[in-house]
Amino acid sequence: MTIKLYNTATRRKEVFRPLNDKKVGLYVCGVTVYDLCHIGHARSAIVFDVLVRYLRARGFDVTYVRNFTDLDDKIINRANELGKKPMEIAEHYIDEFYKDMERLSILKPDKEPRATQYVEGMIQMIATLIEKGFAYVEGQDVFYSVEKFNGYGQLSGRRLEDMKAGSRIAVNERKRHPMDFVLWKGAKPGEPQWPSPWGPGRPGWHLECSVMSSHFLGPTFDIHGGGKDLLFPHHENERAQSIAANGGEFARYWVHNGFVTIDSEKMSKSLGNFLTIRDALKEYHPEVLRLFLLSKHYRHPLDFSRNAVSDVQSGLVRIYRTLQRLNTLVGKPTTQSETSLYGSLSDTKDHPLLEQFTNLMDDDLNTPGAIGLIFETVKDMNRTMDKLGDKTGTRDREKLVTEREHLLRCGNVLGILAEEPETFFQELSSSKPEADPEEIESLVAERARARARKDWATADAIRNRLREMGVILEDGPKGTTWRYEI
Secondary structure: OOOEEEEOOOOEEEEOOOOEOOEEEEEEOOOEOOOOOEHHHHHHHHHHHHHHHHHHHOOOEEEEEEOEEOOOHHHHHHHHHHOOOHHHHHHHHHHHHHHHHHHOOOOOOOEOOEHHHHHHHHHHHHHHHHHOOOEEEEOOEEEEOHHHOOOOOOOOOOOHHHOOOOOOOOOOOOOOOOOOEEEEEEOOOOOOOEOOOOOOEEEOOOHHHHHHHHHHHOOOEEEEEEEHHHHHHHHHHHHHHHHHHHOOOOEEEEEEEOOEEEOOEEOOOOOOOOOEHHHHHHHOOHHHHHHHHOOOOOOOOEEEOHHHHHHHHHHHHHHHHHHHHHHHHHOOOOOHHHHOOOOOOOOOOOOHHHHHHHHHHHEOOOHHHHHHHHHHHHHHHHHHHHHHOOOOOHHHHHHHHHHHHHHHHHHHHHOOOOOOHHHHHHHHOOOOOOOOHHHHHHHHHHHHHHHHOOOHHHHHHHHHHHHHOOEEEEEEOOEEEEEEOO
16 A cells, blocks of 8 residues: 555645655754744644654655744744843753653654754845745835735635735735735844845745755655644745745645644633643653644644543553563563664565554554554453463464564554653653652562461551552562552
8 A cells, every 4th residue: 555645735635656766855844942842842743753754664765854943023022021132042942842852752853954044045035036026125125925926825725815914914004915925024123134135134934944945855845744823824925935936846745733722722821721842741751642642633633631641641551561561471572673763664464463554554644543553452462461371382472572573663653662661650650759669579578478378468458558659569470560550
């Protein structure tokens, strides 16, 4: 089966065919670095991280570019509030962004350009647009004329005659049409500025991605991604100015992820339901948060609630319990194939789990289906281990090892199951005060002695005491093991 992606531009799923055989150019709009990132940013970052991981697992050579908007009005306003320079604010929040992305196991893109590094290229593109008649100068400002571009509105499915000025679109009497957007802003006192043929100033927001994407990927490339909120006006404007200046198609496939709401309401600081990645990670293990954000199809809206995240956490705990049980039964993973980040999914014949997983992911990154498949596989593995007990022949052992390898390979694509089970459980419980391991071991040994002399009352009392300490005991043929309560 071939990979299909939903193309926002055509409003249908299309077979993915890169421009250059197995080489893929992917550009994703990054964050404006004026504050900590929220879980909506996390969802977008994780969705495109999985897309990159999956394409590479399927044998594609991906060049992944994601930018930083390191200068705009929000950054300038924050700098003024704090009495700092805009570049100081940008640098600080870029550092904080990296900390969040690392916690979420999000791979670094191949290229991470910053808008301020490509101002000269933006000035050149503006000059080209003026020369070709797509832009006009008003004082020290330059505007793009949407009426000059016949395809304006096609990406977002809007008709120019129906459009009205709205959010993020400034009404300006000097515009020839309400939808015209700024390419160059004349300098204001105290703001960063660059020299240009139209006077000192700085580029408009929409221009930066057009210049940086073409710099790294060429005027026409394979996939342009971002959150659904960027579809209009940002991506519409990017497309219009890029095609007008450079010709070609610009991006051939447009991929947009859906919104995240909090308890069915849009995130808003004024409503007090604004959840940063940093705050979410204080409550939830990074893999729990990651799995939750993949639990609905990427194009659909996702509602964040404690109950929903708790359900996902319970499911992930079951998977890790199974891996822990497998480690005890057949030993820990040791081979390169079991631990490699990109286990190949190019040849899945005769491997049912990998084949089913690939079929699901080929269908526009069906992560909910893939996650469901993983849960079913874990259930089957537990049934097998229940039947075998402690007695595993060579064939049984090889089968379980192979199934685990394939399970981990699928997990790697989704960016989960990367922890040692013991480490996962310890991290999951790290927010709770834990009993001292030496004290626990001492009580477990005392209970074992009580059981040996058939002093069931004392044994039960010790179990109850440990339970109050947040410790769960599990008795098995090889003795008693313990774990912190989740």
